[in-house]
Amino acid sequence: MEAAANAHRQAVSPDAFAAFYDKTFAEVYRYLSAAVFGDRALAEDLTQETFASVVTAVRDGRAGSLTMPWLMGVARHKLIDHFRSTSREQRRLALAWSGGIGHEDDRLDELEDVDPARVVALLRDLSPSHRLVLVLKYLDDLSVDQIATEIGRSVHATESLLARARLALARSIRETQS
């Protein structure tokens, strides 16, 4: 058994792994950095976790899966896991302290008038679930159906979540402008 595992491990040489890393690192990092709005420490954490999965894949004999699409899928799941845990934590925290955050109806027309850097700052302040769906929608360019699959919600719930995320951002923009 161990011999077989070792054989798998040998399927990707250090040089080949290093080449894969060199080829893919920048794109993975840039994607994750953008998805967490420039939080360097977090982007590094997620990048590290993503490539740790590559190592695991190599060890498990799944070296054939080491493609860019696969790697970006791993990165996205790391991101989703992160937002999920953040969201779960914040829900619990909000319950603990009572007085949850309400959602108001609003639109996103104001966005074009705002400095992009300011938009990024406002995005950072959104709840994790809102950030996540906006990232998946506008950074990953996924459809609502695809987002629903990724986050494990119904399409209807995802549409609703996406709408609330836009509204939350719009509200933040409005508050900033006022």
Add this chain to the structure above:
Amino acid sequence: MTRHPLQAVFEDLDYQPAPSFREGLRAQLLADLAAPDVTSSDQQLGASDDVDEPQEITVLKKVNRSRSGAPRTRALVGIAAAVIVAAGVTAVIVNHRSSTTAPVDNSADFAIARAALISVDQLGPGWTPELPVDPLSWAEFRELFAAQPQCAEYTAAAHSLKATAAGAITSLINVQSQVIGEELTIYSSKDAASHVMDSIAAPGFPDCYFATWDAASRIGFPGTEPSTSGFNIAPPAAHGDRQVDFGMETLTSGAGSSTRLFHSVWIQVDRAIISMTVSPDGLGSDNPAGNLEKSIATSIALLNQAMSTG
């Protein structure tokens, strides 16, 4: 088809990685490939901030305080702040390097830390693990800590906070809304651990910690206006090589105003520091130290066992 303005915002984002991170991760991953039992997710890149290790080991500081009749309005529902602030609640391996010493091989420390963290089974019935505590909280807390003017002199205490956490996490939630958060940090040497304890033990550190705590609470609970100060609380029994503790009383204003009490304790055991944050007044318990004592004793026993076998 017009482009959504948010797409434009995302497309314009271009964050560049630090070369040191890129190369460090590369080297670590290649090492992981060669070392089958340890992966980079189990270790802490970027956790090796250069620290000049102190020349002396500080001895036990005895804390002796009595508890006052601090007001309490309700049970420890607000322990959530502990989870944000001590977002750590995690096993952290810190490989401090001095400019005169070679990097320390701490590959076994993560396994030690994992083994030393308390599990719910060890606290008896009614406890539930909260997993995982989100790594972002680590990052946010690091930033918050650094942003507090009161913390400028206590950067050593934040060294563990600079370590990116990816490991085992223990935040233990009791069905009665009590929470015990545990953070276990293993340093490369006892001197390095003592250096961190020096910062934590400094007279001004509580103010730094309170400020960070409140800043974190404001993020976690928009609309509240927390204000934390110290309060007297009976210290735990003496444990480990050195121990620091203080009580925290967090007042929140507004319609949901309340008072919440916390007890934060740091215990150095050789080259490890165990940090515990507990809610001492869950549901009006008259035995506030019970869970804390049990947790500390359990954690130290686990740590000693893991150290001896690790």
